[in-house]
Amino acid sequence: MSSASVCISATELTRTYTRYAVREKGLPLIRRIFRDRQLIPALQGASFEISSGEIVGLLGPNGASKSTTVKLLCGILTPTSGTCTVQGFVPSKDRKEYVKSIGAVFGQRTQLWWDVPIRDSFSLLRDIYGADRHAWKAREEELTDALELSSFMNAPLRQLSLGQKMRAEVCAALLHRPSLLFLDEPTIGLDSPSKVKLRSFLRQENEQYGTTILLTTHDMEDMTALCPRVLVLGRGHLLADTTLDALFARYGKYQRLHCRIPETLSLPDALLELQHAGSIRMSRQGELLDLIFDPHLVSAQRILELLLRAGSMEGITLSQEDADALVSRMYREMKLI
Amino acid sequence: MKRVSHFRPYLSAFRLRLKMEWSYRSAAIAGILTQVVFGLILCGLYDALLSARDPHLFRETVTYVWLQQLFFRAVLSTDAELSRQIMTGSIVSSMVRPVHLCSYCYVRNLAMKLTGSFMRALPAIPLFLLLPPAYQPLLPASPSALIAFLFSLALGFLVMSAVENICLGVQLHTLDNRGINAIIHLLQEIFCGNIIPLTLFPERFQTFLRLQPFSQALDLPLRLYLGILPVQELPIVLCLQALWALLLYCLSEYLFRHGLRSLVIHGG
Structure with missing residues (x-):
């Protein structure tokens, strides 16, 4: 109950701050005497x-x-x-x-x-x-x-x-x-x-x-x-x-595959092509391979198959892309950053 | 029962601030040393100026100087924590508590001034026995003068705490307390009689000096102690002090009310 x-x-909750800023135009020194009142909008009409x-x-x-x-x-x-x-x-x-x-x-x-x-x-x-x-x-x-x-x-x-x-x-x-x-x-x-x-x-x-x-x-x-x-x-x-x-469903479209492969292993051409086409993002540091991919464009199974065909691999983890990256993308899409 | 619960937060804050002042014991020792040195310098000065001309006035002045030094902390002291809270915005955490902020600050000031000064005054009294006899303070004019002194000193604390509250009230508008404290502290040092005893000023200034707010703190109690003001005048003195305490408190309440409304704490 x-x-x-x-x-x-909250209904149309709004708060504006006042700031007194130094004048930008005018004679040097003289302009510093005066302050211009600026209204800085903070919260604007939030209802929830x-x-x-x-x-x-x-x-x-x-x-x-x-x-x-x-x-x-x-x-x-x-x-x-x-x-x-x-x-x-x-x-x-x-x-x-x-x-x-x-x-x-x-x-x-x-x-x-x-x-x-x-x-x-x-x-x-x-x-x-x-x-x-x-x-x-x-x-x-x-x-x-x-x-x-x-x-x-x-x-x-x-x-x-x-x-x-x-x-x-x-x-x-x-x-x-x-x-x-x-x-x-x-x-x-x-x-x-x-x-x-x-x-x-x-x-x-x-x-x-x-x-x-x-x-x-x-x-x-x-x-x-x-x-x-x-x-x-x-x-x-x-x-x-x-x-x-809902946020994760909407913005969390990428998945991440992390694994260890021999340093000398050369990656299969098919994988490099996918990277070239932009379907996956890959970073390799020594033994560690980090792949970020869009499961709608290429399945995890396909990537694993390609990797296994090239050679041995260990310590495989498959996960959602981390929340910070997700939020960053959300902010970018909302044009906040 | 209702009344008691209404005052409980402020009594509790008062008690806690008393307790807190005990953390500053080494500051108190340093304070005593400073006051003794200042007292000696002033005694030497008045020795040179007065002792040959008017030995009684000299002894009175010496007594006045020492008592001013003993209760120095009642006049010049600021609650650094409250000031820091206003400056950094931590005061918000007090604003989300159901307390009347002006009274809360007032009791904190009062507790600070009381412990601060008695922590310095009481241990310093035995030191007077080490002084040359001419530099020792006089005893109170009479037993009743002592009692009158204590009553009026108590109200003096109320006045000074209100002055301190005004500083905080101004700080709610300016956010920095250095400016207002510099002004108020200068006025206090002069018009409380800390630098030059108010009793030494010419007769034509005396009415003004006795009526102005700063003399309510220590000058009037000291005049009662010395017998310059007869004990019969105690009721008038107390009324005057109470009036100033009330007036100054109301002024600080106005500054707080307005200040808290316009205070904007920026940032996360």
């Missing part, structure tokens, strides 16, 4: 709805207004025009009341106090939310276990590693059991094991408590692991509101 209710609803319990990813190249969208939805920025309603509130108007039920992690910024143990920062949060001590303690234990914070709860934030800091930030955002969580690049700078752990933790939070999650990231692994649904933003426009599978 709650999964069907609308959590975030997100239901409670969903995990949605915001995808787009740098400068696509992903962070602007998150800030508008958090109530930190006021929209220039258009409206958004989040959990029945207008975020920029009822900020103090609204933020009680949301959590936010801004990957590039810290929210915990720099010089005090993170345990104390957490206690401050308890008093900010006016939470009951017992309930809070139980939740704190649950999260410190899940995020493995217990070994450094008494260390001040300044002494933590990047990964520890990020886990503490995520914990701080979730302690008050928000029903909506905004994550702006939560895995930035983390190593692979930490990323994997964080992702599984977020999925668990979503499944267990039905927390709605809106995530922005440049890490495609994050997207594939977490977000069934993605909103693609580019130059401030909402370009697609679709599932990740």
Whole structure:
């Protein structure tokens, strides 16, 4: 029942920034005295709805207004025009009341106090939310276990590693059991094991408590692991509101074959012809051969046959082309880069 | 019960900021040494200028100078973490918490100034016994003068925290706090009586000097301590201080409200 209710609803959401730039024309020195007011369009008329319990990813190249969208939805920025309603509130108007039920992690910024143990920062949060001590303690234990914070709860934030800091930030955002969580690049700078752990933790939070999650990231692994649904933003426009599978089906038309062959092996002419015709892209470094091909033009079977006829091969892997390459092509096709 | 829960976030932030100041113990020791050196230089100066002409005025001035130095941190101190947060945009994380940001910053300032100054003042008092007798500060004019001094010092802290909040409020507009701090700190050093005791200014300036906001911090409490202002005037002094604290706080609230609306945090 709650999964069907609308959590975030944005209509023609628009935000324009003002920038004061040095004049380009005019007398030298004199022109520097004056500043021209420029309007920089950021988000332009985005309309979308997100239901409670969903995990949605915001995808787009740098400068696509992903962070602007998150800030508008958090109530930190006021929209220039258009409206958004989040959990029945207008975020920029009822900020103090609204933020009680949301959590936010801004990957590039810290929210915990720099010089005090993170345990104390957490206690401050308890008093900010006016939470009951017992309930809070139980939740704190649950999260410190899940995020493995217990070994450094008494260390001040300044002494933590990047990964520890990020886990503490995520914990701080979730302690008050928000029903909506905004994550702006939560895995930035983390190593692979930490990323994997964080992702599984977020999925668990979503499944267990039905927390709605809106995530922005440049890490495609994050997207594939977490977000069934993605909103693609580019130059401030909402370009697609679709599932990740649909994106893969549409843009992921290439496959990749990777194998090891003897260094001295000369490749069959038929394969070189295919490369010449543009059906496959091939790169060879020592023993390693990397082939990217369009399965509609040439089948994997055909390529394997050709290679096997030429000589022995080992360590064959056949996979979808990686997500980063896919997204790059999508951005290129959408003329964003 | 409702009232208590309303103040709980701010009490908690206040307590945590008190605790945090304890991390800066070596800074406090360095601070004490600096204040002692400055105090000695000023004592030497007033020794040369005043001791021959008016020995009593000299001792009063020495006392004034030392107490100014003891509570230096109540006047000139900035919460570097808050300033850094505004500059780097990390303040957004406080904006997604259900707190009234202006009050939150105010209690942080207050806690910082209180711990900061008592951490320096209390250990420095025994050092006075090592000074030559003529350079030692006088005891309070009377026991009631001491009590009056403490009351008025407490309100002085409220005024100074509001001044600091104004700096932060301005920083929400300018993003950099160096300009506003340079201006305000200069005004504070002069008009709090830190560089030249306000008691030494000519009589015709005294009314203005007593009424202006910066003297509310330390100058008025010190006049009560020395008995220059009789204890009977305490209620008037307290009212004046409370009025300034309220006015300055309201000004900072205005700056915060406007600043937070127009503040734009750029970038991811």
